[in-house]
Amino acid sequence: MNRKAVVIGGGYGGLASAALLARDGWKVTLLEKNSTLGGRARSWEIQGYTFDLGPSWYLMPEVFERFFSLFDVKREDYYSLRPLDPYYKVFFNEGESSVLTGDERQHEALFDSFQPGGGEALQRYKEQASYKYKVAMEEFLYRDYKRVSEFFNRKLMSEGLKLGVFKKLDKFVSQYVQDRRAKQILEYAMVFLGTDPADAPALYSIMSHVDLELGVFFPEKGMAGVAQGMAALCRQLGVTLVTDAEVTSITGSKDRADRVITADGTTYEADVVVASGDYHHMETQLLSSEHRTYSRRYWDSRVLAPSMFIAYLGIGRKLQGLEHHNLYFKEHWTDHFKTIFQTPSWPGDPCFYLSCISKTDSSSAPEGCENVFLLVPTAPGLEDSDRQREDYLNHVLAHVKRITGEDLTKDVEVQRIFTQRDFITDYHAFKGTALGLSHTLRQTAVFRPASRSRHLKNLFYAGQYTHPGVGVPMVLIAAENVTGEIRKIYGAPTA
Numbered sequence: 001m002n003r004k005a006v007v008i009g010g011g012y013g014g015l016a017s018a019a020l021l022a023r024d025g026w027k028v029t030l031l032e033k034n035s036t037l038g039g040r041a042r043s044w045e046i047q048g049y050t051f052d053l054g055p056s057w058y059l060m061p062e063v064f065e066r067f068f069s070l071f072d073v074k075r076e077d078y079y080s081l082r083p084l085d086p087y088y089k090v091f092f093n094e095g096e097s098s099v100l101t102g103d104e105r106q107h108e109a110l111f112d113s114f115q116p117g118g119g120e121a122l123q124r125y126k127e128q129a130s131y132k133y134k135v136a137m138e139e140f141l142y143r144d145y146k147r148v149s150e151f152f153n154r155k156l157m158s159e160g161l162k163l164g165v166f167k168k169l170d171k172f173v174s175q176y177v178q179d180r181r182a183k184q185i186l187e188y189a190m191v192f193l194g195t196d197p198a199d200a201p202a203l204y205s206i207m208s209h210v211d212l213e214l215g216v217f218f219p220e221k222g223m224a225g226v227a228q229g230m231a232a233l234c235r236q237l238g239v240t241l242v243t244d245a246e247v248t249s250i251t252g253s254k255d256r257a258d259r260v261i262t263a264d265g266t267t268y269e270a271d272v273v274v275a276s277g278d279y280h281h282m283e284t285q286l287l288s289s290e291h292r293t294y295s296r297r298y299w300d301s302r303v304l305a306p307s308m309f310i311a312y313l314g315i316g317r318k319l320q321g322l323e324h325h326n327l328y329f330k331e332h333w334t335d336h337f338k339t340i341f342q343t344p345s346w347p348g349d350p351c352f353y354l355s356c357i358s359k360t361d362s363s364s365a366p367e368g369c370e371n372v373f374l375l376v377p378t379a380p381g382l383e384d385s386d387r388q389r390e391d392y393l394n395h396v397l398a399h400v401k402r403i404t405g406e407d408l409t410k411d412v413e414v415q416r417i418f419t420q421r422d423f424i425t426d427y428h429a430f431k432g433t434a435l436g437l438s439h440t441l442r443q444t445a446v447f448r449p450a451s452r453s454r455h456l457k458n459l460f461y462a463g464q465y466t467h468p469g470v471g472v473p474m475v476l477i478a479a480e481n482v483t484g485e486i487r488k489i490y491g492a493p494t495a
C-alpha cells in the first residue's frame with residue numbers, strides 16, 4: 001500500500017495515531033519539532049537523576065491495555081507496571097495530612113474520621129461514580145461527535161440527570177459529603193483536567209472511580225518510558241519517526257491538504273494529515289486563513305486550562321515525610337482557582353502537587369537522593385520573567401516547608417524551573433496553557449474542537465484539545481477515535 005499519512009507531533013496523541021494508521025496500512029511519517037519524542041511526556045536526565053518532565057500519574061490502566069491489544073501485542077513487552085500503595089498523601093494544613101492506601105476500608109475509615117457517616121457516603125458516591133464511568137466508557141468516550149444532536153441523544157436525554165451532565169461537580173459532591181477534606185479528595189482530579197470543580201459537570205465524578213477504585217500505578221521509567229514504549233511500537237510497525245522537524249505549513253489545494261512542509265524546507269506529500277500538536281498553533285500558524293476551521297474570536301472565547309509552575313529538584317538526601325504522590329489542598333482552595341480562572345495572578349498560598357518518584361524507582365535518583373517534581377497550577381498568560389520565577393520558587397519552597405515540614409532549599413543538587421514560557425517554546429502552547437482547554441460543559445464532547453477540518457477534508461486532529469480531552473488515557477482514546485474515522489472514510493487495510 002502506498003497511501004501516505006503524515007502525523008504532526010510526537011506526543012502521546014501523535015504516537016498513538018501514527019501506530020494505528022500504520023496498522024491500517026498507511027505509510028506513516030511522524031514529524032516532531034523537538035529532538036526527543038513524548039511531547040509533554042518527555043524525560044530529562046542529568047547528574048544521575050531522570051525527571052519525568054510532564055505526566056506522572058498512570059491512571060485508567062485498562063485504556064492502555066486496550067490500546068496495545070489493538071495491535072495484538074502485549075503491553076508488558078513495551079514497559080512494566082507496578083501498582084502503587086499508598087496511592088497518595090494529602091496535606092490539608094500545617095501538620096495535618098492523610099494517606100490514602102490501596103485498601104477501600106481505609107478510605108471509608110478516613111471519611112468516617114472526617115465526618116459522621118462519611119464512610120457510608122463515600123461508598124454511595126463511589127457507586128454512582130462507577131455507574132457513570134461504565135456508561136462513559138460504553139457510550140461517550142470511544143466515539144466521535146460531529147453534531148450537537150449526536151451528543152444530546154436519547155441516552156443522554158433520558159440519563160443526563162443521572163449522569164450529572166447538567167449539574168456542577170462541586171455542588172454534586174456536597175450532596176454526599178460536607179467536610180472540606182472529604183470534598184477535596186473527591187474533587188481534586190478535576191484540577192488535573194484543568195477545570196475548577198465548581199465549573200465542571202458532575203459527570204466527572206468518574207474521576208473518583210478512576211483513582212479510588214481502579215487504582216494508581218507506576219510504569220517503569222515513568223510516563224516518559226510509556227511514550228518511549230509507544231515509539232518502539234511505531235518503529236516495529238514501520239512508522240518513520242523524524243525529530244527536530246518543525247512543521248511550518250500544511251498546504252492545500254481545493255478541499256484537500258496535499259503537503260506538509262518543515263522549517264528546513266523539506267516537503268512531505270500526504271494523502272491524509274493528522275495534526276496532533278496544540279490545536280490553536282496548528283490552525284493559526286500552519287494553515288492559510290481560508291483553511292482554518294475556527295476564528296480568532298473562537299479561540300479568544302475559550303476557557304483555557306491552567307498553565308503550570310514546575311520545579312524539578314534533585315535533593316541530595318532522603319525525605320522522610322513524603323510519599324510517591326503528595327498533594328496540598330488549602331482550606332479555601334477557590335482562592336487559588338480564582339487566580340487561574342477569574343483574576344489571573346500568581347497564587348500567594350497555592351495548592352500544589354509534589355511527586356517523589358525515587359520513593360518507588362530507585363534508578364530515578366542517585367543512591368540516598370530524591371527526585372522531586374513540584375507543580376503549582378497557574379493562570380496562562382502571566383508575566384514570566386527570570387526574576388519572577390526565581391522569586392516565586394523561593395516563595396513556594398518556603399510554603400512547602402511550612403506545609404510538609406520538608407526543606408527543599410537544602411542539599412539541592414539539581415534545579416530547573418519550567419513555566420508557561422517553556423510551554424510556548426517547547427510545544428507552541430496557546431498562551432502557555434499546559435493542558436489545552438478546560439473541561440467545562442461547553443467544552444465537553446461535541447463542544448471540543450472538531451477532529452476533522454471543515455475545509456480540508458483529509459486533515460484530522462488528535463491530542464488533548466479534541467474529544468475526550470486532557471490526560472494520557474483520553475489522548476489514547478482520541479487517537480483511536482480519529483483513526484477509526486479515517487478507516488471509515490478510506491477503508492480498512494487490503495493487505
Ligand SMILES: Cc1cc2nc3c(=O)[nH]c(=O)nc-3n(C[C@H](O)[C@H](O)[C@H](O)COP(=O)(O)OP(=O)(O)OC[C@H]3O[C@@H](n4cnc5c(N)ncnc54)[C@H](O)[C@@H]3O)c2cc1C
Pocket residue numbers: 008009010011012013014031032033034038039040041053054055056057058059245246247248276277278281308310375426427428434435462463464465469470471472473475
Ligand atoms: C506537567 C504536566 C503534568 C501532567 N500530568 C498528567 C498525569 O499525571 N497523568 C495524565 O494522564 N496526564 C497528565 N498530563 C496531561 C497529559 O500529559 C497530556 O494531556 C498529554 O500528554 C497530551 O498529549 P498530546 O499528544 O495531545 O500533546 P503533546 O504531548 O504536547 O504533544 C504534541 C507534540 O507536538 C509537537 N509540535 C507542536 N507543534 C509542532 C510543529 N509545528 N511541528 C512539529 N511538532 C510540533 C510538540 O513538540 C509536542 O511534542 C500532564 C500534563 C502536564 C503538562
